[in-house]
Amino acid sequence: MKYFDLCLSLFLVSIIFISSCSEDEIINVPEVPKWELQYSASEHLISVCFTDTNNGIAVGYYGAIIKTDDGGLTWKAQNSGTDLSLNDVFFSDANNGWIAGGTSTSYNSIILHTTDGGTTWTQQWTGNRSVLYSVSFIDNNVGMAVGYRNTTGFDFEGFLLKTTNGGQDWEFQFSSTMRIFTGVSLSDINIANVVDVGSGAFRTTNGGVTWNQQNIGITSPLWSVNYTDNDNGTIVGEFGEIIRTTNGGTNWVKQSSGITERLLDVSFIDSSNGIAVGYQGTILRTTNAGVTWVNQSLQSYEPFNGVSFVDTKNAWIVGANGSIIKTKH
Numbered sequence: 001m002k003y004f005d006l007c008l009s010l011f012l013v014s015i016i017f018i019s020s021c022s023e024d025e026i027i028n029v030p031e032v033p034k035w036e037l038q039y040s041a042s043e044h045l046i047s048v049c050f051t052d053t054n055n056g057i058a059v060g061y062y063g064a065i066i067k068t069d070d071g072g073l074t075w076k077a078q079n080s081g082t083d084l085s086l087n088d089v090f091f092s093d094a095n096n097g098w099i100a101g102g103t104s105t106s107y108n109s110i111i112l113h114t115t116d117g118g119t120t121w122t123q124q125w126t127g128n129r130s131v132l133y134s135v136s137f138i139d140n141n142v143g144m145a146v147g148y149r150n151t152t153g154f155d156f157e158g159f160l161l162k163t164t165n166g167g168q169d170w171e172f173q174f175s176s177t178m179r180i181f182t183g184v185s186l187s188d189i190n191i192a193n194v195v196d197v198g199s200g201a202f203r204t205t206n207g208g209v210t211w212n213q214q215n216i217g218i219t220s221p222l223w224s225v226n227y228t229d230n231d232n233g234t235i236v237g238e239f240g241e242i243i244r245t246t247n248g249g250t251n252w253v254k255q256s257s258g259i260t261e262r263l264l265d266v267s268f269i270d271s272s273n274g275i276a277v278g279y280q281g282t283i284l285r286t287t288n289a290g291v292t293w294v295n296q297s298l299q300s301y302e303p304f305n306g307v308s309f310v311d312t313k314n315a316w317i318v319g320a321n322g323s324i325i326k327t328k329h
Helices: 006-016
Strands: 035-040 045-050 056-060 065-068 076-078 086-091 097-103 108-114 122-128 130-137 143-150 156-163 171-177 181-186 192-196 201-204 222-227 233-237 242-245 253-255 263-268 274-278 282-286 304-311 314-319 323-327
Touching: 045 314, 045 323, 056 086, 056 097, 056 314, 097 143, 108 143, 122 130, 143 181, 143 192, 156 181, 156 192, 171 201, 192 222, 192 233, 233 263, 233 274, 274 304, 274 314
Parallel strands: 045 086, 045 304, 086 130, 108 130, 130 181, 181 222, 222 263, 263 304
Antiparallel strands: 035 323, 045 056, 056 065, 065 076, 086 097, 097 108, 097 130, 108 122, 130 143, 143 156, 156 171, 181 192, 192 201, 222 233, 233 242, 242 253, 263 274, 274 282, 304 314, 314 323
16 A cells, blocks of 8 residues: 555554553564565566566556556556545456545545546546545446545544445545544455554454444554455554454454564455564565564565555565555566
């Protein structure tokens, strides 16, 4: 998922969250990296989505959209029609994709849509006094986007938009006071999961008519959520936190990441194989549903904001300084 407007986000988090780091230093010796720098973009990148091993889209600051059709060897800029930050990109198939964005300095948000694999993009929704951070679809029709909006003065609330017709219409569905929703993941047309920086995790099983907050057992800000089916889900967050459920969030187990850096995004291709990325060039990989996470981090001060995991041999990561990292075969 993503790199947020950190100054404002941390200010808002301070209103709803107080925490301190552990004094115990976690020592973790990284495995030999299995990643290589593939491309250096001029744009600051926040999110990436590949639909197969050749075709991918990356998005970032100032309306940046870049596209590849050769596995990331070359990238071409696409016209977004906006200068807002584009914070997340999601494709439901090879042709249909959506981008959610917005900038806290202007409090304007946007949703873009493509039907030709990302060559052209059209605006579907705009909002004032709001920012969208994450978007997810289960098919070409049913999707959700989340973020936060300013209500009055310094008051704000996390909010969720839903569409049932591919984004032709987006309807306000759910909000929670003093929260910033940072991630959303749909696992079928009725079941969706949302996380926020106030350590909240919410779930609906009736298409968003009602939402229930889950007891996840941690109090750290949460930055990304990924479900591969209705039961198996992973959440990542501050201080290297990783938690996992195998029963749809009824129970959560804290997993050992071996690091204390902020984790910004997580991507699984099935219930076992996943990658998490974050600050200081952090890359963690699991092949056993997170029972163990192997540290494959690169020596970099660059935050890795987004990851797209296509199969066990192919994954891409984007960074705040424009780096595009790919698995090394």
